[in-house]
Ligand SMILES: *[C@@H]1O[C@H](CO)[C@@H](O)[C@H](O)[C@H]1NC(C)=O
């Protein structure tokens with residue numbers, strides 16, 4: 001028992017020190033750092049006892065954000081040392097948290113800098129207005145995954161021309177689009193539709209996010225470690241269609257590529273060969289596969305059109321039987337993957353409940369045994385019966 005406790009204790013210590021690593025102790029350089037990245041900052045004082053308790057929560061927040069793939073950085077700042085910042089952010093008590101999620105671009109140079117650093121970002125242009133209020137509200141909704149800035153017209157380069165001010169624009173794919181309430185619906189759903197580049201490398205987190213979206217996901221599934229000529233061709237095909245047919249398909253499809261088939265195998269519950277082209281309806285775990293190998297852009301476009309017109313058959317889905325199969329698939333593949341990566345840990349975790357169940361079963365058999373024994377005069381040693389019963393039970397378990 002002592003060793004188990006020690007084991008658990010050291011795991012806790014290790015995970016806390018790891019999480020601590022995600023919280024940066026900030027100094028004067030924060031003034032520059034916060035121009036390019038969004039920061040969630042705790043102001044503390046060394047004498048504040050509650051701040052020390054709060055640190056544990058803060059480490060948790062940082063590691064949770066990290067594991068969600070967020071670009072938001074987490075830091076803490078000693079208020080007794082950096083009094084300029086305390087004045088700037090009007091900090092009055094400890095701990096205080098600041099999270100400036102819409103950052104102002106005050107010059108063309110800053111705008112160009114943001115443009116070169118981010119594949120996609122949203123920008124509000126103009127002064128005070130109700131639209132600005134909406135923009136801030138929506139920014140707070142999506143800040144963990146996207147970048148939001150504000151600027152005045154004179155901070156924009158010549159190449160960006162706006163019909164109206166105030167306006168909201170999304171910059172991506174080497175171009176920009178302006179939000180139009182009449183055409184695009186409310187701001188929140190527009191940002192949600194536009195917040196991914198037209199074509200990009202999707203990791204499991206972005207695929208997971210696609211489940212809540214109203215677009216079909218059209219991807220090349222490739223093995224980036226062994227890129228074959230075929231996989232490069234597939235990627236080019238998807239990218240070309242994403243860019244050249246942008247206006248036709250942007251409301252229906254999200255394009256991209258995926259490195260490895262693990263996540264997708266889990267969705268389709270089958271082994272997808274690599275490279276492949278697949279279109280998925282992530283909200284129902286359904287998918288479409290082309291009938292034959294796709295060689296040309298025209299063939300790919302035809303495939304996409306056949307999906308939109310309902311001529312292509314939706315495979316998979318989340319009907320009742322599929323859901324049962326999914327439960328089974330998830331259970332078995334979870335065991336398989338964790339076994340491959342951590343065999344001892346997995347054995348330990350799997351055997352733990354069995355051992356516990358084993359104890360309970362032994363207890364019950366013993367209780368029954370008392371009456372039995374009286375009846376048949378204790379002809380056989382108790383322990384054998386008990387052992388046999390436990391054995392029977394564990395065999396039954398194995399069959400399950
Ligand atoms: C925006 O529109 C979506 C769908 O059209 C709706 O679900 C959502 O509630 C709307 N949000 C607001 C703030 O009106």
Ligand SMILES: *[C@@H]1O[C@H](CO)[C@@H](O)[C@H](O)[C@H]1NC(C)=O
Nearest residue numbers: 213214215216281283284286
């Ligand atoms: C996904 O499938 C469901 C059920 O067939 C359908 O209602 C939904 O519109 C589909 N989603 C997309 C993005 O086509």
